[in-house]
Amino acid sequence: MDFDPVLISRIQFAFVVSFHAIFPVFTIGLASYVAVLEGLYYRTDNPLYLRLSKFWTKVFAVVFGMGVVSGIVMAFQFGTNWSNFAYSASNFLGPVLSYEVVTAFFLEATFLGVLLFGRDKVPRGLHLFSACMVAIGTFISSFWILSANSWMHTPAGVEMVDGMVQMTSWTQAIFNSSFPYRFAHMALASFITGGFVVAGVSALYLLRGNHVETSKKALKMCVIMLAVVTPMQLLIGHEHGLNTFENQPVKVAAMEGAWETKSAAPLILFAIPDAANETNHFEIKIPYLASIVLTHSADGVVPGLLEVPADERPPVGIVFWSFRIMVGLGLIFIAISLLSAYQLYRGHLYDSRLLLRAYTWLIPAPFVAVLTGWFVTEVGRQPWMIQGLMRLDEAVTPSVTGWMALVTLIGYFAVYAVVFSAGVFYLRKVVEGGPDPIESDSDSEGSNARPKRPWSAVSNQLDEAPSAAGS
Template structure:
């Protein structure tokens, strides 16, 4: 086995999956937001809801496309770089990914065209139904991926036959206990991503004094939703910590920065872990709190990393700091959502430019929290691909050379960087143009912005299109 090829393959998959997850974490929440807007428009007849729906639908279409394209590449990597993982776990992972195709992709492919091009061709109730099914499809996609990943984190419901993982209890695999803390945690992360992106866009327009009515709706709904969801997300984050504590004690010790067994255990808030000396420098700790968080006890014994052989320990620095960045982003989002909601209720948010600026600048926080959460989960799982039974080194494609891995890594990085730059710039142009900016769209997708309704009877009246930048 070529150690360099292994490292490069891990870097390549980390790069592609990190790039890819940005788009689903945005579009899952955005699909739910679109469903809510369409339902509110049908219920109230307010033109602002329809205008916002058409505006965010354009952004959803672009982001969805980038998510699909970036996700396809990972399927090829399972064959090119991780063929042993595909071979030995294919009887389990293959059907799970097929279930995603038969459910999630079918709904998305079948009804995305309706919401993109069918506004004038179907009844309003069916259009809302189609929007809801697209949102359901994005949710099911996350569901099956989380089942697949949760099986790799805590493998259950299988036997090993001739070195192959063969399922013997699909109920245990699909209803794995850790799925029901990990899947809601990911789903809530997507909803929070959508909520903060919507609120940040509303704050941006309010600061620019443009699209005032739409900005008010985006600010209010985005911050209200975030204020309700962040505490729930923190709760499910704690449940995730419980499963790590019970099933992956080495990962838990790395996250905590705990090198030696402690009873009671302290909680390391900040430190600089040193793997060479198996100790922390510049540590800031709170006595007893570690036992309370880990076991809801004031005197529980918590295991340290030295209790595991060095070859079975994960890298410490990445999960240790990634976890703290994730938690820090969550606390900042909680404070901002609650303060913004209070000011909105009291009618003072529009005049508070500091909070508006903070809300506008908050849009990267959910993306950072999502990425660092995945870094914590995946790097902390090392040196295992299927935890406890298949090492990452044994999952790599045999005879893969460092040269081949390096070439593919460079190509992927170059192409993905170009795609990300182009996609980010185009979405920025859509955002800058605003809810009434339809003239900038290319002819191929011009029908995404077909006439918008300005009265309670959306299918009978329309307003003329206004070119952008004129």
């Protein structure tokens, strides 16, 4: 029995990327949250911000380490499974991925050490600067990675010469047409992921009656942020969809489950796509809405999958359902965020046990939304490795067999299972411990804490004088 090397290599890369993607999307949002906490503590001296920063920095360090371990494998796979692609696109991808390492990874690694171990060893201003540099480093890293990924969807600034990508404009290649939308969409997804995890853990503490003051502070910050960011994500996602409709109409047709090109096209809410018979079963649809959303006209034309040959269509079922899961979760996020903001305004947020439980249930939901979003993006590009320039069967390593790819896939699965289990075990220990207790505030500020104000010192001496005289 033999296996298709292209299919197994695709499954292998999809598994590695999916496993890796859940860590950066969390660390980007969490690094920004830690930087905000450090800034608020520096400005206000409120020990609640210090305890929250210490706690979530521990979580960040664990997740960052897991992301580094899982991300290394992706670079190897370009050479082992997709060498034709790596060689052909090396003039663009080589420098871009190198820039990511030089400008982002080194920055994060250097200042993460100061953030983790330098609180009592460097001035507080430098410690705050380190937190900001780590947060900025995560965005720089995502900038280069998403630029490279977006270029594969909307290639620009290049031409193919004898099977090799030759650069004609670095500016057009880096800032290709889909990159701004993809970068904004991913940045907001990172804030939403970090916000719902922090809010979920804080809600869990409140339900248990643990770490009440720090949890109220964290939950309030997250609710305010999410009430702004989740509706913004809907708008950015819509603009991203319009850009995809312009550049990759076949992907949008798969997202919509549209087989025939139609004017006044309906929006299909539910269906069971049948690729073999090129139709849908059990459709539930809203008339005209797809045309209105995609063309801003009730009579607008929406292209269908039948416009291209069958071998140039993506797997419709995966794209169709992944898109609906992502959008459905996004609408839930908006509803929960706005309801929470309303309850916060009324002063009932911390008393609503049902709402608090909802946050604990939603902790894994943003990761599911991110993964399904990536499925739409990457599976929807098939069968192209570089849209319109290189197909998957042209990009795969010629010497790779199905069995070789399957064996390495099993190996990656086993190693990642160990890494994930160990990481989750340690994260559970960190979450169970929670932030530092209130009584440790005076000790936890460290030797570099700001000196007490003069009038506070005089007040302490006056309070101690009677007891000294009495002794």
